[in-house]
Amino acid sequence: MEPRSLLRLLFLLLAALVLLLIHSTRSYLHLPNSPSTLRRPLLNSRPRPTTTVSSQSSHESDVPHHPLDPLTIQEINTARSIILSYHPFSSSPSSLIIHSLVLQEPDKPVVLSWHPGLPLPPRRASTIIRFLNSSYSLTIDFSTKKITSNPLPSSGYPTMTIEDMNSACWAPLSDSNFNATILARGVRLSDLACLPISSGWFGPQDEHRRLIKVQCYSAEGTANFYMRPIEGLTVLLDLDTKQVVHISDVSPDIPIPKSSGTEYRFDSVSLQDSHKTKPLNPISLEQPAGPSFEIQNGHVVRWAGWEFHLKPDPRAGVVVSAVRVTDPETGEKRRVMYKGFTSELFVPYMDPTDAWYFKTYMDAGEYGFGLQAMPLVPLNDCPRNAKYMDGVFAAADGRPYVRQNMVCLFESYGGDIGWRHSESPITGMGIREARPKVTLVARMAASVANYDYIVDWEFQTDGLIRVKAGLSGILMVKGTPYVNMNQVPKNEEMYGTLLSENVVGVIHDHYITFHLDMDVDGSENSFVKVKLEREETDQKESPRVSYLKATRHVAKSEKEAQVKLNLYQPSELHVVNPSKLTRVGNPVGYKLVPAGTAATLMDPQDPPQLRAAFTNNQLWVTPYNKSEEWAGGVFVYQSKGEDTLAVWSDRDRSIENKDIVLWYTLGFHHVPCQEDFPIMPTVYSSFDLKPVNFFEYNPILKSPPNLEKDLPICNAAASA
Amino acid sequence: MEPRSLLRLLFLLLAALVLLLIHSTRSYLHLPNSPSTLRRPLLNSRPRPTTTVSSQSSHESDVPHHPLDPLTIQEINTARSIILSYHPFSSSPSSLIIHSLVLQEPDKPVVLSWHPGLPLPPRRASTIIRFLNSSYSLTIDFSTKKITSNPLPSSGYPTMTIEDMNSACWAPLSDSNFNATILARGVRLSDLACLPISSGWFGPQDEHRRLIKVQCYSAEGTANFYMRPIEGLTVLLDLDTKQVVHISDVSPDIPIPKSSGTEYRFDSVSLQDSHKTKPLNPISLEQPAGPSFEIQNGHVVRWAGWEFHLKPDPRAGVVVSAVRVTDPETGEKRRVMYKGFTSELFVPYMDPTDAWYFKTYMDAGEYGFGLQAMPLVPLNDCPRNAKYMDGVFAAADGRPYVRQNMVCLFESYGGDIGWRHSESPITGMGIREARPKVTLVARMAASVANYDYIVDWEFQTDGLIRVKAGLSGILMVKGTPYVNMNQVPKNEEMYGTLLSENVVGVIHDHYITFHLDMDVDGSENSFVKVKLEREETDQKESPRVSYLKATRHVAKSEKEAQVKLNLYQPSELHVVNPSKLTRVGNPVGYKLVPAGTAATLMDPQDPPQLRAAFTNNQLWVTPYNKSEEWAGGVFVYQSKGEDTLAVWSDRDRSIENKDIVLWYTLGFHHVPCQEDFPIMPTVYSSFDLKPVNFFEYNPILKSPPNLEKDLPICNAAASA
Known part of the structure; x- marks a missing residue:
């Protein structure tokens, strides 16, 4: 045999061994380190456990x-x-x-x-x-x-297992053409790192089997293989049989970008670093008397009048349930939200070419947003005063495993002001009242391959719940022949930004759709749009020509509650309890307050947009239906969009004075820039659920100010 | 003489005395406490100094x-x-x-x-x-x-002095009809608290003299007199002569709302409090090794590679100048912004009736945003680790005075994440890298009578500058005959929300316009709109129907740079240096990234909107012109809108590759709710100036993680 054929045989044997391992009933947690060692020996010099096998352990959630x-x-x-x-x-x-x-x-x-x-x-x-x-x-x-x-949904497949994803990465190695292509690119198979990419749905040809696309990278010389794509090479696999269906290699001449400058691990960059800036002095959130919250029986959290149930979930990440807040006037615990969670994500990339058009991820339904939530890093992902919660999930073989430190809870104070008032010299009253703003954050962070999503549920003492999403991690980049923009022909479409030599950061969007089952003082609620519109005056009666007038519009049915936000046609978005009035007669309510967001601009008939039609509006309101939890449908994988929130909402069911669910989509357009290379500074956005005539008065009116005598006494660091 | 006439005479004499005092050359700082003691004896039991007379003192800014x-x-x-x-x-x-x-x-x-x-x-x-x-x-x-x-502007008057405002509050007392009206409402003159309200401009009749309107409140039983309006009573005064021009009393039958429930001072509410919630355990930002920033010679701040000049200003509040950031690769200090500040505010109330239509405040040009910035409250307005900066201003008599602790500077860490990445189980690489996000905040808070505006300039280690505005303080409310919504006739216009018995919180907007003289790596910059638009594919070539395409449009002249934000026609808003390219050939730049905001919906021909035409767009770009600093003109008071940013911009001057200034307006619609009574929890919004291909790579790539050994050792509070 020729040496090349020998090599091929060796890898076929190896691949077969791996497939055998995967098809055993053992969970991925039991997989030996060897395959990974084989692939990236340099990277596994200091393996760290990410999960614990604990079927024997006595866990507090027993x-x-x-x-x-x-x-x-x-x-x-x-x-x-x-x-x-x-x-x-x-x-x-x-x-x-x-x-x-x-x-x-x-x-x-x-x-x-x-x-x-x-x-x-x-x-x-x-x-x-x-x-x-x-x-x-x-x-x-x-x-x-x-x-x-x-009953089963009419289309689509279940969320992939971790084992699906792992096996998909290995399966191409059983194909000799694939291996030959890799070697022809100058990549050693031992340096290969591959990613399982959900293939979406683009027509009937894709429906009869579970398919996935695999693309690969060179991990030579860097842990950040994402920056070294083997551009244009796409393997179409059958996820059930693990057989290669098709190999597409559209740009074999595009070089693999260099590894230098791609590392981000501290141990690696600090070695390279010649211009290291002076590190900042330590700063820490300190609570010598301990945190003010308690976690009862592992899941029920109480803090500053709030009470809620918090749990990790393999699909949603975290679920916040049974949220109640104490009325400062009566001491009564009042219902606010029955259930809130990340229902679906949609991440379409804006490149219609062969190796990119299908990248239209739906991270919760396809990959499992919670399955991808790794242990949080103490002191860095969460501050020193945080407490942690583990996830307990089932592997593909049904055995339980523990995802340690998957969620953290901490009190936050960054110096913001809860409320303040000074009397100005005009009145000369000398009043100086201010209150610090302290909040409680429940956090998880999912690493869906390259991207990291941080999701915070932040509870404020004033009754406000801020839902905040942070985007960090690593870009999905495209190889290009160019090393400088001056080489790019004038009309050539780049689909993104040249970030480094031979590396294009492709434009993409992120949409995160939240399921918010509001129960404001009970389950029967109404959705009210408080429209703000210009009213022209009768100019005989006023020197003013116009003013802004608020009118309340109660949505009778679902279509009236499909909201496209518009700066020039603003509305406040209230959920009220029409049966419960304040002392002066306002219906008690909460309002959803958007902050920065983005709207999808894709063609509504584009297949990915059909599947993600739940992003067509920023807000929807549906009547509560236990089966309607996942905005893209239960079986999102290869779904055709037959079972989305958009389909449900178009039934136009009655929603007035009913148990209703709000769905809000937080969007981001991302045109990458060089600052995103090789790892992205976190971009945050958020929206608020804010009491509006829910309390009789400011619920933090009586909160005490900080006094010096109550603050901790701190000494220099332990190492100093 | 009847007792009533005697009383009237007494107050006339008192008023005359006050006017005499005001017209002397002494600054308001020298005013004796007696008038205020007379007015609200209960409130001045514990006077606190707000300013220090220091013409003799040796101040560091000498x-x-x-x-x-x-x-x-x-x-x-x-x-x-x-x-x-x-x-x-x-x-x-x-x-x-x-x-x-x-x-x-x-x-x-x-x-x-x-x-x-x-x-x-x-x-x-x-x-x-x-x-x-x-x-x-x-x-x-x-x-x-x-x-x-x-040369002088063609219309308008200068910013009021504090002495103008003080004297305006007292002047009505010299009018016997006014005093009779007050007494007829059952208010003792000693309980009277009045506010000077800029009267705007509503036609030629207002042009020939400086006018102000005064409205009054009862301070009986509360420091929060704002909640006890003497509704419908408006005194028109000549600001120069202090003479009453006209008294309007349109709703003498509306009762003055009760005082109970209006207090917010801790000493007062804690006495009333029967349902006090358990206070939170102390939480504090601790830096035992001290802050990492230095303030050189009182005004030059250096931190984490940033360097800027920071100063209090009587009109703008704070001014941030000569902002440079250190390039982590070369160590070079690179220019980012020459000057940034709050140029103008516009706060129109949405009630066209007699006592309200003119309330269309422009707080910087009319009242002095810095003049109204009171000393910050340590531990509550700013955290324990803050440093403070004083303002040195001139009084109406030209004598200097010191506004202590007007600005604070502190490092903030609330638990956010600078960047992170975990490798998921798919690759099995076990990577867990995360960096905490620490920022530097420069803060001031202006109390323009009832409202409090917090302005933060927040510098991040990743080169981003966040400009954040917080709104707190006390609502401007309207008296109403109703104590419950069930009494309000169906078609009666309320112009707001019933907040408490007889109290309506009137709908209003806030617009804060920032002057941002960007100098990205030099003064010659261009403004580029990176438009994101749907592109339909050739469906023979791609299974995708559409994608989002970014195209760069360099604005040649001012009108091309008038931006109305639109969720459905999004653009990134870049300031680039066309002469300076990154290694791979992108022009270096910063982008302005809006977050939540609001657009004005008033008629563009409404007199207040003409004066505040600078809010007609969210963004404008002008060529640098030293005289164009104040978006509403130099003389905003009673201005006609002849000298606004909108007028300048309509000249359509060339702005390509020029020294350019960005103007961004941050807007808020405020429909009050009961939670805003009697004092408002802070509402924050912000926008970012963010590097975009300014750095060759992520500037915080090499920042170190937090390690336990570096963190402080803290013990229980001093009082424990």
Whole structure:
């Protein structure tokens, strides 16, 4: 045999070994380090554990205490046993792949009527399974050990398992043409790093099987392989069989960008660094008396009058439930929101060419926004005063595993002012009143391959909830033959910005759609647009020509509540309880207050936009329907857009004085710039849920000022 | 004499005494406490000093060190002497009123060519004076002691002095009809608190004299007299003669709202408080090794590679100048912005009736945004680690005074993330890199009567400057006969929200217009709109129907740079240096990134909107012109809108590759809600100046992570 054929054989054997490992029932957590060592030996010199196998460990979440508590390790094990003995799975348990195994929350009235001290309502699990190339949606009752089958969506596939993604990365290596192409590009197979890229849906040809596209990078000389694309090479794979369906290689002559300047790990950049700026003196949020919040039984958080249930979720990331706030006047705990979470993301790239057009990610439904949420880094992802919460998820084989430190909770004070007033010299009253603004942040950060999404639920003492998303991580870049803009022909379309030699940051959008089941002082609420419009005066009566007039429009049905924000036709967006009035007769409410955002400009008939039609408006309001949680549908993977929020809303159901759900989409246009290379400074945006005539008066009127005597006494750092 | 006549006489005498005091050459700082004690004896039980008379004190700003340093105490005294001996003022020095006395900054090239070690360029002062009912604009040269006269605007009057405002509040008391009206409302004159309200301009009838309107409140039983309006009573005064021109009393039957529930001072509310929530544990930003910034010679700030000049200003509040940032790669200090400040505010109320239509405040040009900036409250307005800067201003008599703690500077860390990346299980590389986000904040807070505006200039380590405005303080409310919404006739216009019994919070807008003289790597810059537009594909070539395409449009002249933001026609707004390219050939730039904002919806021909036509667009770009600093014109008071940014911009001057100035307006619509009663939780919004291909790569790539060993060791509070 020739040396080249030998090499090919060696890799085929290796690939087969890997596939064998993947198809075993062991979770990815049990995968040996060797394949990864083989791929990127340099990078694994200091492996760090990301998760802990804990089927034997005694975890604090072993016993559920609240109807909304996630499945415990024991419940996941029990559910797995029930599933494995269920016909037809019992006939071939090794063919079973569990795509999702989570708590099936009790019906809303059951949860609302429960209170501590009462026994928990019956515990059930909900599971999505692939078995012999078919999907199953099942409910498992823990008390009866019975399984019931649920109807399936008409199109699409379940969220990928981590094992799907891993195996997709390896599968191309079983194809000799692929390996030859890689070697022809001058990349050693041991330096190869590949990414599984959801292929979207672009017509009927894609419907009959689970497909994925794989693109690869050279990790030679850098941990930041994302900056070294093997441009134009796309492998189409069957996700169930792991067989290569097609290889496309449209730009074999584009060089792989250099590795220098791409590192971001501190150990690596500090070695290279010759112009290191003087580090800042330490600054720290200090609470020597400890935090003011408590986490009861692992999930119920109480702080400054707030109470809510917080849990990690493999698809949504975190779920905030049963949010109540204490009325400072009566001491009553009042309902604000039943459930809030990241329902879906949509990240379309703006390059229609062969290797890019399909990059239209839906990170929650395709990849699992929570599955991709890695352990937070203490002192850096969250401040020193943070407490952490673990996620307990099920692997593809149904075994439980613990994602440590997946969520953090901390009190924040950055120097902002809660309220203030000084009397000016005009009145000479000498009043100087100010209150510091302290908030409580619940944070998670998902790393969906290159991109990092930080999601904060920030609770303020004044009754406001700020939902904040931060975008960081690494760009998805495109190889280009050019090293300078002066080489680019005048009319050549770049689809982005030249960030470094041979590297283009491709323009893309991010849309994050939040499910916000508001329950303002009860479940029956109405959505009111308070329109602000110019009113012309009768100029005989006023020297003014115009003023701004507010009029209230109660949305009767869903279509009236489809909102496209417009700076020139502004509305306040209220959720009110029409049956509950304040002392002076205003309906109690919360309003959704957008901040910076972006709107999708893609053609509504573009296939990715059809699938992500839930981004067509910034706000929608639907009547509560337990099955309508995921804005892109339950089975988003390769979905055709038949089961999106847009489809539901177009039914135009009645929403007046009903249990209603708000859906808000936070958008970002991202035209990359060189400052985003090789890793992006975080860009934040947010929106607020803000009390509007919910309280009789300013709920932080009586909060005390900071006094020197209450502040900590701090000494220099331990190392000083 | 009847007792009533006696009382009237007594108050006439008192008023005369006050007017006499005001017309003396002594500054308001020297006013005895007695008038205020007379008015609100309850409130002055614990007077706190707001300012310090310091003409004798040795202040650190006694010697200027930088061409942009504000006038020192000694320079103000010198300027006053020169002014007093200037003909014609020397003939009647007691008739002289100094409305403004500030540094006349040297020409920009002079400042740019100066560097430490060189002698300061010649110091000059600029002053605006009223003398015998005429205005003067003069320049004083300190070396020659010469005064030169400058041309005056064609309409309008100078910013009011504090003494104008004070005397206006007292002048109505000299009118017996006014006093009778007050007593008829059941208000004791000793409980009266009045506000000077700029009367705007509503036609030629208002042009020939300086006018102001005065409205009053009852301060009985509360420091928060703003919540107790004597509704419908408006006194029109001549500001120069202090004579009552007209009294309007349109709604004598509207009751004065109650005092209960209106207090906000901690001492007062804590006494009333029966449902006090448990206070939060202390939280503090701690820096045991001290802050990382230095303030050189009182005004030059250096931090994390940033260098800028910071100074208080009586009209703008604070001025940030000569902003440079260190390039982390070359160590070079690179120019970013020559000068940034709050140029004007516009606050129109949306009620066209007699007592409200004219409330269309322009707080910088009418009241002096800096004049109204009171001392910040340590630990509450600014965190414990803050440093403070005083303002040195001239009173109406030309004497200097010190506004202590007017500006604070502090490093902020609220737990946000500078950048992060985790490798997901897909690649198994175990990377967990994150960096905390620490910023430097320069803050001032102006209390323009009821409202408090917080302005933050926040410098980030990644080269971004965030300009943030916070709105707090107290609403301007309207009396109403109604105590509950169920009493309001269906079609009755409220112009706002019923906040409490007999109290309506009137709808209003806030516009804050910033002057941003960007100098990106030099003065010659261009403004580029990077338009993002849908591009339809050739569907034979791509399965995608559409994508978002970015095209660069360089604005040739001013009209091309008048920007109305639109979510559906988005543009990035770049200031670039066309002569300076990055290594890969992108023009270096900064972009202005709006966040939440509001657009004016008033009729462009409405007189207040004509005067505030600078708010007609969110962004304007003008060629640098030293005389174009104040968006509403130099003389805003009673201006007709003849000298606004809108007028300048319509000249459509060339702006390509020129020294250009950006003007951005941050807007807020405010429909009050009960949570704003009796004092408003702060509402924040902001915009960013963000490097875009300014740096070759992420400038915080090499910043170190937080390590436990560097953090402070803190113990319980001192009082524990």
